[in-house]
Amino acid sequence: MLEALPDSLPHRLAVLLHSDCHEWPVGEDYDYEATENSWSRRLAEASSQAAVWDDATAWDVLRDLLEQGMQIFSEGPPGCTALIAGMASERPTRAAAIIRGALECSDITAELVLPQALKALWKDEPDAAWQMAAELADASRAAPVRAVLRASAARLAAGDVLHPHELAIARQLATRADSPVGTDVLRLAVSMIRNAASREDAIALVCSVPFSGLARGAADFCWAFIGPAGLSWSEFTPEQRKWCLAELAKTRTIDDHRVKSAIAALSESHEDEALDLLLARLESWEQDPKPGFDPLPFAWHARSPFTNSPRRVELLRRVTRWFEEEREHPWRRELYGTKLFATVTGNVYDSAARDVLLEVFRSGEHQRIDAVAPLLSGAHRGLLWEEPQFVAEVLSAAVQLSEELYRKVGGRLMSSVTDGSKSTSPGEPYPQDLEILQRATEVRATLRAGSPEERLYAALQDYANTQIDSARREDLTFDARRTW
Numbered sequence: 001m002l003e004a005l006p007d008s009l010p011h012r013l014a015v016l017l018h019s020d021c022h023e024w025p026v027g028e029d030y031d032y033e034a035t036e037n038s039w040s041r042r043l044a045e046a047s048s049q050a051a052v053w054d055d056a057t058a059w060d061v062l063r064d065l066l067e068q069g070m071q072i073f074s075e076g077p078p079g080c081t082a083l084i085a086g087m088a089s090e091r092p093t094r095a096a097a098i099i100r101g102a103l104e105c106s107d108i109t110a111e112l113v114l115p116q117a118l119k120a121l122w123k124d125e126p127d128a129a130w131q132m133a134a135e136l137a138d139a140s141r142a143a144p145v146r147a148v149l150r151a152s153a154a155r156l157a158a159g160d161v162l163h164p165h166e167l168a169i170a171r172q173l174a175t176r177a178d179s180p181v182g183t184d185v186l187r188l189a190v191s192m193i194r195n196a197a198s199r200e201d202a203i204a205l206v207c208s209v210p211f212s213g214l215a216r217g218a219a220d221f222c223w224a225f226i227g228p229a230g231l232s233w234s235e236f237t238p239e240q241r242k243w244c245l246a247e248l249a250k251t252r253t254i255d256d257h258r259v260k261s262a263i264a265a266l267s268e269s270h271e272d273e274a275l276d277l278l279l280a281r282l283e284s285w286e287q288d289p290k291p292g293f294d295p296l297p298f299a300w301h302a303r304s305p306f307t308n309s310p311r312r313v314e315l316l317r318r319v320t321r322w323f324e325e326e327r328e329h330p331w332r333r334e335l336y337g338t339k340l341f342a343t344v345t346g347n348v349y350d351s352a353a354r355d356v357l358l359e360v361f362r363s364g365e366h367q368r369i370d371a372v373a374p375l376l377s378g379a380h381r382g383l384l385w386e387e388p389q390f391v392a393e394v395l396s397a398a399v400q401l402s403e404e405l406y407r408k409v410g411g412r413l414m415s416s417v418t419d420g421s422k423s424t425s426p427g428e429p430y431p432q433d434l435e436i437l438q439r440a441t442e443v444r445a446t447l448r449a450g451s452p453e454e455r456l457y458a459a460l461q462d463y464a465n466t467q468i469d470s471a472r473r474e475d476l477t478f479d480a481r482r483t484w
Contacts (some may be wrong), residue, residue, distance in 0.1 A: 020078040047086035055097035088120035095121040107143040114147030119154045130165040149184040156191045174208040190224045207240045212250035222262035249280040255297040267305035286332040306344045316356040324371045334374040342378035349379045361397040376412040385439040395452035429468040437464035
């Protein structure tokens with residue numbers, strides 16, 4: 001089909017515009033490098049031949065090929081970037097003509113053409129590019145504005161250093177209300193992070209974008225901390241860090257691996273600020289549980305915060321004091337606050353975590369014990385079997401104050417092993433219930449009859465027996481309902 005086309009420059013441009021060098025690779029010995037070099041030569045030859053056209057003619061041909069081609073093909077023109085770059089490079093007047101022409105076209109055409117044409121103009125005529133970029137940045141449409149930022153991003157990707165005027169325009173656009181524009185500014189700033197020459201400017205630009213209102217703003221912001229040239233929180237000034245953490249506190253979700261990694265890194269260098277951030281998110285949800293706002297991630301995966309902190313005990317005490325504060329909706333604080341306490345412990349209530357809890361129970365103050373009792377439900381499953389002395393002490397402290405408090409503390413301890421999903425085959429007891437029965441029986445045999453802790457393990461036995469009997473009857477009940 002290509003061989004049947006007339007051998008004219010517009011047809012060659014059409015082929016270069018709407019296909020790429022690897023469109024039809026054939027055979028196992030296909031030489032990708034040779035094909036790319038050949039394609040680059042064809043692009044250079046076509047761009048050179050198109051130099052004989054005046055600027056208006058060159059743009060008219062490009063526009064027609066783009067707009068008519070996009071009506072025919074179901075995908076964007078893959079060769080557009082390279083072709084626009086070739087035709088605009090080292091021809092400032094042509095680059096300016098292409099930009100002017102694209103402004104009169106649809107947003108789709110403008111987004112394809114403007115970044116590469118402006119990129120070429122920045123390289124060849126910075127002063128002209130500055131004036132053109134300033135004009136585009138003031139446009140009422142988003143496409144020309146975003147093109148200014150994408151042109152700078154393309155220059156960074158090519159290894160160019162941004163002009164001071166480019167940075168000034170990016171700062172000007174940082175607080176623009178348009179979400180797509182703010183996203184492009186943020187991504188440009190993150191790209192600048194990788195360039196050592198512009199690192200300070202990049203940090204300042206990152207700290208000027210209110211990313212909490214952007215669709216994936218937190219993830220884009222935290223991308224700056226990923227990789228060998230990533231940021232560290234120590235590179236921010238205290239004011240910059242405070243501003244960034246305030247944005248993270250407002251963002252709808254932090255359940256993204258980049259965000260979680262950045263928070264984990266914060267906890268290694270600035271533990272109190274990391275804990276302040278998570279507490280602020282919990283308090284915000286506690287006061288106004290907006291739909292879609294998740295205070296904590298579902299799981300921290302490979303990198304959990306606070307695990308290497310030498311001040312972990314002090315952080316745990318902060319969380320227990322936070323639980324002791326007066327609160328309007330206690331159950332909301334308990335829902336996520338228990339998860340936060342478990343996160344700081346590393347999801348294992350070791351001796352340090354147990355000692356922090358025992359400090360409250362040994363105080364003998366009803367109000368304090370009642371407030372922190374929910375934290376017991378976040379303990380790891382082995383706590384009741386491995387630390388019966390701890391269980392005995394907290395139950396004894398509670399029963400001395402009231403039977404009601406004893407039942408509450410005991411219920412929280414039980415939930416640490418009874419809560420959670422479980423599965424089994426029909427008619428078979430759940431493995432978790434069998435384990436509870438076995439372990440509770442073993443521990444109970446070592447305890448004094450009638451003691452507070454012995455009553456708890458007896459209750460666990462009763463619970464497990466009930467669950468086991470129910471599971472075994474379930475298949476028989478289901479059979480009774482069958483009609484076939």
